[in-house]
Amino acid sequence: MNILSLFVLIPALMLLGLWAARSINQVRGVMVAGASALLALSVWLTVAYLQARGAGETAEMLFTDSVMWYAPLHICYSVGVDGISVVMLLLSAIIVFTGTFASWKLQPLTKEYFLWFTLLSTGVFGFFISTDLFTMFMFYEVALIPMYLLIGVWGSGRKEYAAMKLTLMLMGGSAFLLIGILGIYYGAGAQTMDVVELARLHNIPESMQHVFFPAVFLGFGVLGALFPFHTWSPDGHASAPTAVSMLHAGVLMKLGGYGCFRVAMYLMPEGLAAWGDFFLVLTTISVVYGAFSAVVQTDLKYINAYSSVSHCGLVLFALLMMTRTSCTGAILQMLSHGLMTALFFALIGMIYGRTHTRDVRELSGLMKIMPFLAVGYVVAGLANLGLPGLSGFVAEMTVFVGSFEHADVFHRTCTIIATTSIVVTAVYILRVVGKILFGTCQNPAHLKLTDATWDERLAVICLIVCVAGLGLAPWWVSDAIGGSVEPIVSHLLVLNP
């Protein structure tokens, strides 16, 4: 059997195991075993992938496999990975692993929670291994639906409203997406659903591309928090339980960027040529708009959600710049944002679990009370504002250097506007750090609180190691991604010189 199918099989087995589990310890056992297996598998895959590339393997997708699923529409269960999907799988496995520990003590309905959580991860893994449009779409939907229940049942605050809003908006996006996918399929002569094959055929009529490119780009863009379709993000993240926020901001939002790149841009370069500048303006707005909005928020999760709008905006921004370097930067930014946002949400969840408030005005002096969590928060903040040595810097610099390769006034202006976000980011991060961590504790009830427990420490340390690892040794990731971005970008550049 194909190695990649394990990424779907293991979560499926986990679901079975969870279903059969009788006690909370059994549930945890299944989760830890499954998440560790996935993590090990993704690490192994990364190594195997790098070795294969090192050995001179030049095929666009490796570890491919294809099984016909529904012949009349040429729907196949086809899998395959390139450098981009490999790092995304690695990211997902890390987040699932740490998310498990971040929701270690979750109450009530622990078993049901983990069932949905695992189903959500199944969708995510399935999406990243698929190379078939329809299978991809199916896994995408699998990843979306559990979110509704996870937020609606286990969330906090206005959870029903948030769950409904998030689901409806993302569903609205996927309606566009479905139209777009069908458009691609029929536009290309109804012969195949395979992404690589479709790109090779490259026969979708230009008039159709002009219609279906925005449909697909918007469909994925909603998930990638594209302005003005980002408003599900603050409400959704604020209400979601910790691990769900982690998984959602850490991985699910990456589905958006990944889809925009792999499906919308790759398959419809003429559509991109027509619409690229329009979307570039929207993403530039996202970048600064998210950052400025974050400055005045008072809820920790809102700050982080707006920060995500800004950072995910930068992903789409970089993709639309369409240079090898900027697209590599976009993928790096997806990776980096996934790790550091997961870290942020994990820490916010842990702080909230103790203080029962996320309002920055009610928190202060946490450094003395919970030093471990506070130091973790500072590290996450520094990663977020792009400190060298942590992941954010690597990604942002690659994006900016790549975007600067366009010398025309329009692109240059957009780039310079986007770079200003690094200052605004520093403002909102340091404002929060100064307010909630430093100073003296004003609330006497907080003085009795305790620092992180072992399971929380494990999750936090694991994420910090990844953030620092990417920040300190970026060259191999950059190479792996760059190699896979190359064919896609050169395909685009033929038409968009």
Added chain:
Amino acid sequence: MEYTILILLLPVLSFLLLALAGMKMSHRVSGLIGTVVLGAVTALSYMAAYDYFSLPRQADGTFATLVPWNAVWLPFTESLHIDMGVLLDPISVMMLVVISTVSFMVHIYSFGYMKGERGFQRYYAFLSLFTFSMLGLVVATNIFQMYVFWELVGVSSYLLIGFYYTKPEAIAASKKAFIVTRFADLGFLIGILIYGYYVGTFSFTPTETGLMQGAMMLPLALGLMFVGGAGKSAMFPLHIWLPDAMEGPTPVSALIHAATMVVAGVYQVARMFPLYIAYAPETLHIVAYVGAFTAFYAASVACVQSDIKRVLAFSTISQIGFMMVALGVCTGAPSHEGGLGYMASMFHLFTHAMFKALLFLGAGCIIHAVHSNEMSTMGGLRKYMPVTHVTFLIACLAISGIPPFSGFFSKDEILTACFAFSPVMGWIMTLIAGMTAFYMFRLYYGIFWGRENKELHAAHVPHESPLSMTFPLMVLAAITCVAGFIPFGHFVTGDGLSYDIHLDATVAATSCVVAVVAIALATFMYARDTQPVADALARRFPRLHEAAYRRFYMDEAWLFVTKRIIFRCVSRPVAWFDRHVVDGFMNFLAWAANASGEEVQPMQSGRIQAYVLWFMAGIIVLTLMLLLCV
């Protein structure tokens, strides 16, 4: 010279060790680890300097630029990539010596100063991190590596300014320092991007073809990079973070905010100097004007401050202005004429680092003794603290430019270069040098002479600091006494060729006279128990005094920009727009869907009559449509 990599690696190891395991160590052990490691780094730096300068000169008479280590860290494209490595040339080797010396002294000093403080281990961890970042900055092999470490020194500075993190002023100051320098760094970053794009490399030494292509854009790129340098080096109007940064522990102020990090901007201009001279001489002169204005502004503010660390902070700003001016007045003129300012600037950087660190460490001893920064709590301290007194006096004489102390020699070279550039610039800088002497001796008399605050000193008798604190003072004072006689021109010059420093008799005499007059004036005004002249002046010009005391309202102006404009006029409306317009539209869609559902719902009433009515109406409409169409 491969061992130079250890100069970078050792502080990293010490940082990691102290950061991860520091809390389990005693204060003494963690301090010892930090200090011993720094001692080793200092030894290695001296060894590197000795080895480097004893290498034979190249055929053209310059020292070779060595790159013992270099590796691609982050590839972007074929030609653009961030490398990490070690570059040795006269100025980087000089900086290694400066940084390691001052840092080592500060490590020793902190043993006494920080004794018993909570977070002692953390303090030493941050010091190691800072030292590493600063060393990495000076040995950078390319402009992007410099930027990487530039950001790292920024964050170490942030962490150290905010060391007393329960103090609101410290938190605000650390935040301000980081954000203001970050804002300036945006210019640096864009400058780098322009440089990289047009010249086609991040290296300091681009190829000929790259320079041909990028020549048009170089002035812009260098100018933007200088914005970053101006932020770090506290040039007007980006200087506002530095006085506030004095909230950090005093040894930190000595190390970061006097001797090393704040001269990073000067170092950056010096690093890009060949490009400035060849392609952007006008930009270089802008550097000079900014530096001169800053030097004047800061000197005038320093004359009226009452917090001793603030006086020193403004003095630092002013002195960095001198270094910038010296670089800025350079021209492409042949032989040593054009590049004299370069040598003078580097020389002043060297001597200033030593005597300014000495001043700050001395101030630390004084603050340690009286538990306050305010001059009103001092006065007459000379009898309690003899060592601090003498060393402080030496530093004051040096910064005032009195021979034979080091400051005289370096400042004299700067003034000579200024006079060569234009007499106006020369006289302005001479005047500022006079102001320097005046405010330094105002400070000196205010601390060690003048009226003693007897009640306070009776309640708590000031005492001389322990040897761990006075020893660094003595070392730095010794360096200050002899550093002027270093044949600096043999090591660092604008064109790389060896050069014998000779004093310009007129300039030297003028500056000496000005300094002596200024000191005499300060003696007249401040050495006695009462200060009738100064008080009368303050009464005579209350507005001016108030404005200077409030630093000419620069902080208020910045606060207005950040709080009022960015916070209230941009962020608030954007957030409101997001919640009410963008999100409001989404909610409206949901509401509209819901409402139309509510509207249509009554049609499913279950009453047959209504259904029949609609049915008939439908048939009629369809029939009509058919008839009309056919």
